[in-house]
Amino acid sequence: MESTRDINKLLQKYETKQPGEPIHIASLTNADMKTWRMKQKIRQAQTTMSQMGLKGEQCDQLLHLVKEFDNIKQLCARCPYETVITALYFYVKFANTKKRPLSDYAIARENGLTEEKYGRIVTKLAKHFQKQNSIRHVRYV
Numbered sequence: 001m002e003s004t005r006d007i008n009k010l011l012q013k014y015e016t017k018q019p020g021e022p023i024h025i026a027s028l029t030n031a032d033m034k035t036w037r038m039k040q041k042i043r044q045a046q047t048t049m050s051q052m053g054l055k056g057e058q059c060d061q062l063l064h065l066v067k068e069f070d071n072i073k074q075l076c077a078r079c080p081y082e083t084v085i086t087a088l089y090f091y092v093k094f095a096n097t098k099k100r101p102l103s104d105y106a107i108a109r110e111n112g113l114t115e116e117k118y119g120r121i122v123t124k125l126a127k128h129f130q131k132q133n134s135i136r137h138v139r140y141v
Contacts, residue, residue: 034070040118041066048089051107061092065125074128076119079112086111087121 045066065088068083072081077137102108102115 014071018021038067040068041072041085044082044085045089046106048086052089052093052108053088053092058092058096065092068126069128069138075124076117079117082111083117084121086113087118090118090124091125 006128020041045062048054054062066085069075069084072084075084075087083114088131090102090105090108090113108114
């Protein structure tokens with residue numbers, strides 16, 4: 001009889017929150033999920049680069065852009081991360097080559113990247129870097 005009492009007491013103790021104990025386990029593992037998501041985005045970027053044959057410094061530029069935006073939703077709130085990474089790929093590619101219509105590329109169609117989405121993402125990308133390196137306006141009188 002006494003052993004069942006001890007077990008019930010222990011069960012009650014472990015079912016209730018103890019002082020200093022986090023409310024949810026997710027608060028402890030949140031950093032791990034951020035790392036996992038970033039690695040997933042980097043893998044997607046590497047897959048895109050290998051499919052399209054991007055090499056050298058351009059690869060470093062694309063990976064830098066992916067790491068710069070840990071929250072991809074800043075660039076396009078309703079787009080999946082694959083679409084945004086594809087847009088970043090084309091941004092790096094078209095910086096060094098002549099721009100062609102996105103409809104010519106199968107990867108753009110697969111990931112749902114349209115000219116409109118591409119334009120919006122590149123505009124927000126430019127706005128981000130412009131805000132980062134703001135120019136002070138000097139008024140000459």
